[in-house]
Amino acid sequence: MIIGRVIGNVVSSRKYDSLQGYKLLLIRPQYSDKSEVIVAADVMGAGVGQQVIVSFGESNQHALTKNAPIDALVVGIVDNEPIIDLSEQP
């Protein structure tokens, strides 16, 4: 999983029926040297600015009420933002 910041959502009127009912959040992965935006399905009601935990791949099907072509899912909302200095050698 990764930790990401919700920066907005994307609306798609023409989409697979099985995606109906999911908010599609725009999320920027954090604590990473990659710079990208992913789209994750959400039913937890995460809001813009919140840090969330996103899980990827087929494992998500185990959390959906019915199967859907969702490869990224918000599985938790972070309580306290971890302070991490990526420049430190692990």
Next chain:
Amino acid sequence: MIIGRVIGNVVSSRKYDSLQGYKLLLIRPQYSDKSEVIVAADVMGAGVGQQVIVSFGESNQHALTKNAPIDALVVGIVDNEPIIDLSEQP
């Protein structure tokens, strides 16, 4: 999932039978520092220039009428293009 721009399609006469009936779109992932082109199957009729939502991996099988070796699938067409500034710290 990711958001990508349709830039064309690729034709493959010699392909697995189970890929018949799918248009194979050439898509450039957006809002990412990676520079690449992916091939995604599409039955939604997305056109060149449109922004689409692409899902990856085995989860896509849940949206196909019959199983096929498809690891990237257009699952939605974006209504309004999100304005995102990747240089901003999330």
Next chain:
Amino acid sequence: MIIGRVIGNVVSSRKYDSLQGYKLLLIRPQYSDKSEVIVAADVMGAGVGQQVIVSFGESNQHALTKNAPIDALVVGIVDNEPIIDLSEQP
């Protein structure tokens, strides 16, 4: 999926039995800023120099006659090579 160029093949006498019968092609992903070589199983008879479509992951099992530890599979041979300029903004 991705588009890649076949640059050769690799021979492995000591391999899992379920890999018998597959040619293991060396493929360079194209239209990407990544520089790498992947190994993909092939039963379509793609030759060196040809452009092929490669699919990744568990979805490939739906195209195999029997299950095998194959995570990359040639699923089509490209008819006409797309002309793509990665330096253009999508």
Next chain:
Amino acid sequence: MIIGRVIGNVVSSRKYDSLQGYKLLLIRPQYSDKSEVIVAADVMGAGVGQQVIVSFGESNQHALTKNAPIDALVVGIVDNEPIIDLSEQP
């Protein structure tokens, strides 16, 4: 799989029920030129500073007592830290 260093954990009160009971560790992948932090579920009791082996994807479901949207799992704690010089050509 990868080897990573445990650098802390993240707390998420609002998460999927099936994630209850798992500690969510913050892990920095080692022996890699990528700089990122991943979140992995753990039931082995790995502590901060320890090196662990992390497995990704659907395969993890085979190690869980019940299915859950977990795409990264601590599957072992390293006995002795390997000494590896990435600048050496393999």
Next chain:
Amino acid sequence: MIIGRVIGNVVSSRKYDSLQGYKLLLIRPQYSDKSEVIVAADVMGAGVGQQVIVSFGESNQHALTKNAPIDALVVGIVDNEPIIDLSEQP
């Protein structure tokens, strides 16, 4: 799949039972601009210095005698090392 060089192995006394019986090899992916070390399970007896073919993801379960949280598996030992010049345009 990828081709990698075996550079050692890692010992983990505290690991999932289902990982017992597998040697956990340290492998450096070759023919790639990424610099990293992966851990792959091996039952083929690959030795340090040898080139191996590694497969990733759920597909590996089809080669295991019983399911296990293994996302990278040595599926073959390379006979003759391919000579590849990554600086050449594919």
